[in-house]
Amino acid sequence: MKKLLVHLLFILVVVGLGALIGVSNVPGHWYQSLQKPPFNPPNWIFGPVWTALYVLIGIAGARLWLQAPASSRTQLWFGQMALNFLWTPAFFGMESTALGLFVIIPLLASILVFIGKNWQPDRVSALLFVPYAVWVGFASLLNLSLFLLN
Known part of the structure; x- marks a missing residue:
């Protein structure tokens, strides 16, 4: 029962904070006015993708918390969450493609380090981060393109 509660708590907190940050920083006129690359996805895709990713991230965080709450792997999980929620x-919020790049590049690096550090001790958590790494890699390319085009 404790494991289930920890998993639910992590998922609810990650999804809830992600949603709160999302609705507090809605893409507005500034974003609509940016010149976009041809591979820019439609706006409606971001909400469902991030919700699914936040569930996976929450599960990985709960697994680490239950295994080793004070470990460097758990600290790395919290660090990448801070960067995620900052982007x-x-x-x-700041309407800055440059500042976005300044945050997303270390975020992507921390996700990749997380996968590497967890590959042996907790392969499931590492694999839960693979779709996240792919999406943030794509988002990094998109952020860089928006920076260069504007």
Whole structure:
């Protein structure tokens, strides 16, 4: 029962904070006015993708918390979450593609380090981060393109 509660708590907190940050930093006129690359996805895709990713991230965080709450792997999980939650206010809130890049590049690096550090001790958590790494890699390319085009 404890494991289930920890998993639910992590998922609810990650999804809830992600949603709160998202609705507090809605893409507005500034974002709509940016010149976009041809591979820019439609706006409606971001909400469902991030919700699914936040569930996976929450599960990985709960697994680490239950295994080793004071470990460097758990600290890395919290660090990448801080960067994740910083990107939206940096990019949309501050209306800055440059500041977004300044946050998303270390975020992507921390996700990749997380996968590497967890590959042996907790392969499931590492694999839960693979779709996240792919999406943030794509988002990094998109952020860089928006920076260069504008």
